[in-house]
Amino acid sequence: MDEKTKQDIIDIVGQENFTDSLIDLVSYSYDASEHSHRPTCAVWAETPEQVSEILKLANRERIPVIPRGAGTGLSGMAVPVKGGIVLDLNHMNKIVKISIEDRLAIVQAGVVYDDLERALVPHGFFFPPDPASGKVCTLGGNVATNAGGLKGAKYGTTRDYVLGLQVVLPDGRIMRTGSKTMKSVSGYDMTRLFVGSEGTLGVVTEITLKISPKPTETSTALATFGNLEDTGRALSETMQSGIIPSALEILGRETILAINQNTDLNLPEVDALILVETDGYTQEETDFQMKKVIEVFKKNNAKEIKEAKTKEEAEELWTARKSAYAVLARVMTHFVLEDVTVPMSNITDLLKGIEAISKKHDIQIATFGHAGDGNLHPQILYDGYDPDQVKRMEAASADLFQLAIDLGGTLTGEHGIGISKAPFMTLEHDPVAMDMMRSIKKTFDPNNILNPGKMALEV
């Protein structure tokens, strides 16, 4: 980047909001994936107008721009693979409006998920997706990746809650999509086109979210299983039992062991453990649903079923689940966290397939995930300094993707394509669909300046 361009950027955001110091560029070269690449500089934008000016400049000069929230993405979507300007949106962190009457929250893109949740608690409302990184991830990032989480099976993902957006297009024009109403079918649904587009079509600066009243009562239970067949059938039959649990999570043996090694939770060391929560407004309602689930578990040979008797006991169980990713990250020097998702009828085959892939490549794969929507997170644990293990990790990853597609599933339930899954897009999408995605990209970003090198959008 020449000095003139650098000065132009500084003129837009101010010296205090610009950096090209090595230590900052190294920080901005990573996200939570295994990828990294240094940007040329990074800026903190404070207004949509600044975002607009940066994009106008970048579009004119053909400089890549990589929008960034908290950098918690697991597929490399925030990694500046082609260099350029990292556009950090964390300073735009204002909750603009919460209207319980209108069932909506209007937030800037840099608002942290948990900050919004905390602001909603006094009203008895919530924004349901509940991503595991909720403590740090931003709502802009949630929109960019259509973030999911623990409540997906019953409450859906981010997509189901985005009513409207303010977006800055690659040429700097600012537009609004969607509506502030609960429903609208006025023109093309550009709102949801941006949801999950990983910052490749425009920069989302403001989000209008639908929020929901939070059911006041819950029941929580844990069940252990001696083999994957019973576990898979228990999961699948729960989802067809006529009720939808508010959470239905699985922890595999390797994950349980890692949790026990790193916490004092003392989980039973079995092949699989299912955590389930039902919710409602009355204890009768949550009990009724839990009874149905427990019947299914018993029928499928659950070894032990433990119902949480207090809120504290329930919370301890959820702490175990939420610690899975972090404790597994300590097992080896490196890991990749996959995100394969299949129709529920194939969940047993997915569980067994993951085990087979682990054996085939002689590499440790620990599994946990949102079993209620067929979304598992096989976490491949490996030594990144051992080229042979890296090779086996890559082969195991590729096999996992092929397995998910063979089972009628998708490469990614909630983590996105980014860099990691870009080479596998054609496994899932036919050539016409790939062509139309690329055409959409060209329509919005003809000079390919926004987050280039992601999602297999370049031919």
Added chain:
Amino acid sequence: MDEKTKQDIIDIVGQENFTDSLIDLVSYSYDASEHSHRPTCAVWAETPEQVSEILKLANRERIPVIPRGAGTGLSGMAVPVKGGIVLDLNHMNKIVKISIEDRLAIVQAGVVYDDLERALVPHGFFFPPDPASGKVCTLGGNVATNAGGLKGAKYGTTRDYVLGLQVVLPDGRIMRTGSKTMKSVSGYDMTRLFVGSEGTLGVVTEITLKISPKPTETSTALATFGNLEDTGRALSETMQSGIIPSALEILGRETILAINQNTDLNLPEVDALILVETDGYTQEETDFQMKKVIEVFKKNNAKEIKEAKTKEEAEELWTARKSAYAVLARVMTHFVLEDVTVPMSNITDLLKGIEAISKKHDIQIATFGHAGDGNLHPQILYDGYDPDQVKRMEAASADLFQLAIDLGGTLTGEHGIGISKAPFMTLEHDPVAMDMMRSIKKTFDPNNILNPGKMALEV
């Protein structure tokens, strides 16, 4: 259309699936809106391949193609304003698959909404949107218009249930979008770009729908109100009470009178009547929610509150609501049914504004609608043979749209833009958004052969 082209079309679909007889063309010139225009011919397609061949021909010859389901649309989206080929999809009416285990149904575009509902009943599952025209409307039409209905406030609209599509593009290429999994964020969300696109981007031939277990218990009640302020506050406070009713419907005075004149339901003749349903798996749960709603109603001066004691009593109340559109259609020779939607905090202003517009233009407007998501259906009743009344109807319509936008709302909650609302699109959408919608149209349909003349997509 020259004889050669006509013969080419017949060669694709067969003589029995082609018509250009006057009586058929007149039938195909209408939908449920006030618009009409004759097509050149109509065909019944039986396979995606036939759809593909028709589109290839039409694209080559630059002939408009108007995809059509049951023609129940209220905004003119199925009216062939530029002539051309009506592509009737009613013969593609096969339910391809129902998988309770996978929580999905795969249907061809011509399947009637109620036929799917009936097929789901034995499993205790349902596809929730519940459009008022469910007895006849097709699921392809539901997708094209993002159909909503009685269950919207709690269960959302069609968009929230479409997992994937088979689509034929204007150049004849067939593609698949989305996934068969409960969630996926693999590439751009083209699925939802087609939802609500009114047949202007591609022809949807097959739909993968998420289905849901149907709560087994309901409570139903009716409340009457003496003025619109109390009614509006009761609606708005219900929606912020911490629960979400499974239905919350309003009937205004004119609607009540028309129902009483045409049925033996004997509704109380008040300013407004609210119908409410709560649902769950236990009677305790539905009662608890209903108690909350009734508290809100009482606080806001409900005159009479009647809880249905039996399923039959409840069904009678819903029959009243569902008859509104039809009984009002009999009041005058003509009507238009509007679809304005506002944030809940402005529902009282919308109710009062409709009354004011009725007075201002001295024209009868009867109101009912899905109050729980701020979506009202003011039905303007007029004599279409009286040019002065037509003029006043048009002026009242325009005022209604402006009112909805002034109240932070949208032109259409669930009926779509079509022809009727196309001139008003710029009230709601900024020039950049309009430009991008037109660019999306050009990307998918560069020759503008698919349902031209709709949604203000032509500059």
